[in-house]
Amino acid sequence: DAGVTQSPTHLIKTRGQQVTLRCSPKSGHDTVSWYQQALGQGPQFIFQYYEEEERQRGNFPDRFSGHQFPNYSSELNVNALLLGDSALYLCASSLARLAEYNEQFFGPGTRLTVL
């Protein structure tokens, strides 16, 4: 049973550029959440996608956008990169019909460095 996968593993960009991160959920899961984890900090919720729509959003600017595809995979896009966007980006998947439990399974993350 494949777990949550993310690509790429590492990414280096320069300020002002745009980046796209990808996530494939655990088999059978239909909901994808994205988190930003700065070095030495806990993850911060960016947004969650369900049924190809953004269902909930955290306190992140509009430069952060996402998409969910019919196969439940998801992308996180960040425009106009800032140095402060350097972080580990985590994807987590879950199953909506088990919302009460809603255990979120995390991927290994994508390490983004903005120079």
Next chain:
Amino acid sequence: AQTVTQSQPEMSVQEAETVTLSCTYDTSESDYYLFWYKQPPSRQMILVIRQEAYKQQNATENRFSVNFQKAAKSFSLKISDSQLGDAAMYFCAYRSARGDYKLSFGAGTTVTVRA
């Protein structure tokens, strides 16, 4: 907004001994879930244990147990018979049970295990 506080940046424990990690949270809700996640150096976040706020009984998973004090808004994790593989960053997390899908994490506690 819910705030999760982990006041111990680092904890060290001798192999086979017991260590307790502290977590407090701030919420006005009565129905919610609490979690402890483990993030080893390989980065993949793993769920260790969960607690439903409506349950008075403390959750236990093998060597891991919690002390849930709802009135005090405290949720500590006890690791018994510590093993070298327990070395990791541990995060306490909160999720509302009412239509809020995000996990709110504390800043984490780094646990080192001495052989």
